[in-house]
Amino acid sequence: MSSSDLTRVGHWVNNKAFPGTSGRAAAVTNPATGAVSREVALAHVADARTVIEAAAAAFPAWRDTSLAKRTAIVFRFRELLNERKDELAAIITSEHGKVLSDALGEVTRGQEVVEFACGIPHLLKGGFSGNASTEVDVFSTRQPLGVVGIIAPFNFPAMVPMWFFPIAIASGNTVVLKPSEKAPSAALWLAELWAEAGLPAGVFNVLQGDKAAVDELLSHRSVKGVSFVGSTPIAEYVYATGTAHGKRVQALGGAKNHAVILPDADLDLAADAMVNAGFGSAGERCMAISAVVAVGGVADELIAKISERAKKIRTGDGTRGCDMGPLVTAAHRDKVASYVDKAEQEGATLVLDGREVEADGGKDGFWLGPTIIDNVTTEMSCYRDEIFGPVLSVLRVESYEDALELINSNPYGNGTAIFTNDGGAARRFHNEVEVGMVGINVPIPVPMAYYSFGGWKNSLFGDTHAHGTEGVHFFTRGKVVTTRWQDPSHGGLNLGFPQTTA
Incomplete structure (x- = not known):
């Protein structure tokens, strides 16, 4: 198929499609077949500025739209998403490769944040102190930042953007979403849904592209805040570049998630959890368990149980009822396989080799089956x-x-x-471990929407986590107002410092 025969995924500006003017494009593949299914426009600076400036122009009116009206639009979006989420799941599977049930789960978790944002009037409430000083009242309020950018990864093309944009929009900001060029279509589907829900033109926009689009979001003077999820090296770059240009930035980076299995743990439950958390979505999750820490002699029995279960996983096309789909690109599949090669060279023991998988899918799909490596060292x-x-x-x-x-x-x-039946050990662990999100007999401890998502150390750059109260605070700024209303007879000069005891 020639490039002229391919559907091109473009940008979204002012509630309509915008093809862009750069002339640049990248291929989008179906990971289960290896075939190029469409292409995505890659913005140059002029395209990026068109999108950003539309968001900037829409901001004043959206900021001044009542909370009641903003909430009604978010709730309408929620209703439409619930009715049509199967459509979005199918798009995700076609470009990322994850199985349909996993894609639907992704949409459902993102929808939790939409529902949380429906309560934005309560979340934006300020405080009030009447007569703090004689005839002086003080109150606080939270106001939106302005234009905010969201730079999303390929592995969750719907859920990760939904960690951010429902709160940003409900709080009165306008949004420019830059999806991954590997999975660009979900963003346009969401944009169309916002328009159908009644969101005014320019409030939610999509900018397709690569580094050129990212750099413009990080440097354009109209963009006041940037949310990012991706690998740690890029998160460091986004944080450093964005803050150097005066942006508020939250950049969620990479992970190496450990699961500790204590000797008293139920090993059958632990083995189930390790398979689910290690191989779900082909391990392409920032919250995937990738390191099992077997304590005090449980390793042999635990590995046997994990291996027994992993061998039953059916790898293949996500539309065929398989358990695990392909990896997102051929290059990524080869990179992951190279780590298996290197582990053997470094002396680890290969218990289950996913490089030999027989997948139920296209012969050119990007396949790698469940892999278990024992005797790994740091x-x-x-x-x-x-x-x-x-x-x-x-x-x-x-x-x-x-x-x-x-x-x-x-x-x-x-x-x-941590997996254990010892409450004291569990309590000690969550108190002592230096990690942002902790599960106790829960392998993937992703918080509910009304809590906040984010790690510690090199897994987060910036002080604010995603969604929950911290998400609301990221997309708003606090302001305190002091007022006094007096009749003209109380005028006159007084050069003394204002005192609250007056």
Whole structure:
């Protein structure tokens, strides 16, 4: 198929499609077949400025729109999304490759933040102190930033943007979403849904592209805040560049998530959890468990149980009822496989080799099956790096203290879990571990929408986590107003410093 025969995924500006003027484009593939299914426009600076300036022009009117009307539009969006979420899930599967049930789960988790944002009038309430000083009242309010950029990753093309834009829009900001060029179509579907829900033109916009689009979002004077989710090196770049240009930035980076299995744990439940958390979405989750820390001699039995379950996983096309889909691109599949190669060279034991998988899908699909590596040490590349694929590494330690030291010494601090029937051990762990999100007998501790999502250390750049109260605070600025209303007879000069005791 020639490029002239392909559907081109473009930008979205002022509630309508905008093809862009750059002439640049990139291929979008179906990971289950390896075939190029469409192409996506890649913006140059002029395209990016067109999109950003539309958002800037729409901001004053949207900021001044009543909370009641803003909330009604968000709620209408929520209703439409609920009615048509299967459509969005199918788009995600076609471009990312995850199975349909997983794609639908992604949409559902994103929708939780939409529902949270429906309560924005309560979340934006300020405080009031009457007669703080004689005939002086003081009140606080939270106001939107202005234009905000969202730079989303390929692995959750719907959920991750929905961590941010429902709160940003409900709070009175206008949005420019820059989706991954690997999975660009979900963003346009969401944009069309916002328009159908009654969102005014220019409030939600989509800017397709690569680094040129990102750099313009990070440097354009009209953009006041940027939210990013992706790998740690890029998160560092986004944070450094955005803050250097005066932006408020929250940049969620990479992860190396550990699960500690104590000797008293139910090993059947733990094995189920490790398979679900390690191989769901082909391991392409920032909250995936990639390092199993087996404590005090449980490793052999635990690995046997995990391997038994992993061998039953059906890898294939996400539309065929399989358990696990392909990786997102051929290049990424090859990169993940190279870590398996290196682990063998470095002396690890390969328990289950996903490179040999027989997938139920196209022969040119980007396949790699569940992989289990035993006897991994902290010096090995399969442990040091975030692999972002269906590879589970097992590290053996003697004690709880050894497990805790291993996790706390890791440069990442995104998510972690402990499996135990000992309440004291669990309480000690969540108190002592240096990680932002902790699960106790829960392998993927992604918080509900009314809490906030984010890690510690090299998993987060910036002080504010996503969604929840911290998300509301990120997309708004606090203001305190002091008022006095007196009749003219109380005028006159007084050069003394104002005193609240007056």
